[in-house]
Amino acid sequence: MGCQYNLLFLFLCGFAALSVSTETCGKDLLVGTSCIIKLTTENKEKPSEIKWFHETRNGYILRWKGGTIREISEGVSMEEDGSLKFSSVSLKDMGKYTFSAFNDAGEEIGKGEVEIKVYEKAPKPAVKIICTKNGNATLTCDIGKREDLTLSWYKEDKIIENVKNPQVSLSSTEVQENKPYSCEAHNPVSKGKSESVTVSCSNPGLSNLICIDIWVMVSILAGGGALLLLLICVLILCAYRSSRQRTKQQQDKKEFRLTELTPGHTSTNNSEQTTREQPAAPIL
Structure with a gap:
């Protein structure tokens, strides 16, 4: 029973590994893609030395010999069969890749060239x-x-x-x-x-004319409003001055009437009037 469970577990693990395996790099790649450039050799002979060269970087990006990686660039790794793996391609990875494989005797047993193009994701225009x-x-x-x-x-x-x-x-x-x-x-x-x-661009001239007329009307209304405000201020000032004059006249009349009703003021006026009415004495 336990053996059956172990076999089932191994089967599921193998299935999961296959489902997440990296695909072979195509010619056109989207930025961020993970893929592998396959290395092939003659007669499936196992190489003892592998060199990967990138024309854009103008140098080896991976060099392996005798089971040891002697040189490698950032972002790449080597598979067990010597294939070149990209963890996440970027624009700098665009270009031609060439590889060379050699056996223990130093004889070339495999070579090839692969070109890839990398593109950024198209935006929504x-x-x-x-x-x-x-x-x-x-x-x-x-x-x-x-x-x-x-x-x-x-x-x-x-x-x-x-x-x-x-x-x-x-x-x-x-x-x-x-x-x-x-x-x-x-x-x-x-x-x-x-x-x-x-698309709608009908009668742009009319639209501009309407816009101009609106601004003219706004200017006229603004000027008229300022004139109306000035007129109201003048009217208020005139009404205030007229009210003050009427108040002063009423006060003067009231004071005059009080003066006439005062007794001393009346006798004095009568004596002055009698004196003015008597004729002057003749001169001897």
Whole structure:
């Protein structure tokens, strides 16, 4: 019974090892891929010396002899059969790789060359609409500063153009009003597609005129409001001064009436009036 469990355990372990085994490097790779460049020899003879050379780095990236690794670069390792393994490829790993294998007598028993290309993941682009004065539209596909991508333009989800230069825009003669457009950026290992955008650039002159009229109206209203505020201030000042004058006149009248009703003030006035009425005495 225990033997059966052991066999089952070994089978599961072997299955798991196969499921996570690294694949052979293809020609086009996505950044971060783990893969192996296979080494082959004549007549399956086991080599005693292996050399891996990378043209871009201009030197050996792995050199093995007599069971010992004499030289190795970062990010690579050697399999039991002499194959070159990448833990995670990057852009610097792009280029041609050559290998040479030798037996104990120093005779070359295997050689080969493999070229790989590494690409970054394609971003999700965005469509930008540029409206001209005559009402036409030019579409651009914003992918940042990437130069390694090919663009495809879609109208109503149907491809209409492929552009290898990502800086080329969709000209106004190819764009129709009120139609949905999208673009897709892709390379051999990944792609990203934008959201659909409906083109609308009708009557840009009228739109600009309306915008200008609105600003004129705002300016007029602002000037009129300032004039109205000044007029209100003048009216308030005039009303205040008029109120003060009326108050002063009422106070003067009240004081005059009180003076007339005072007894001393009346007799004095009468005596002065009698004196003025008597004729002057003749001069002798």
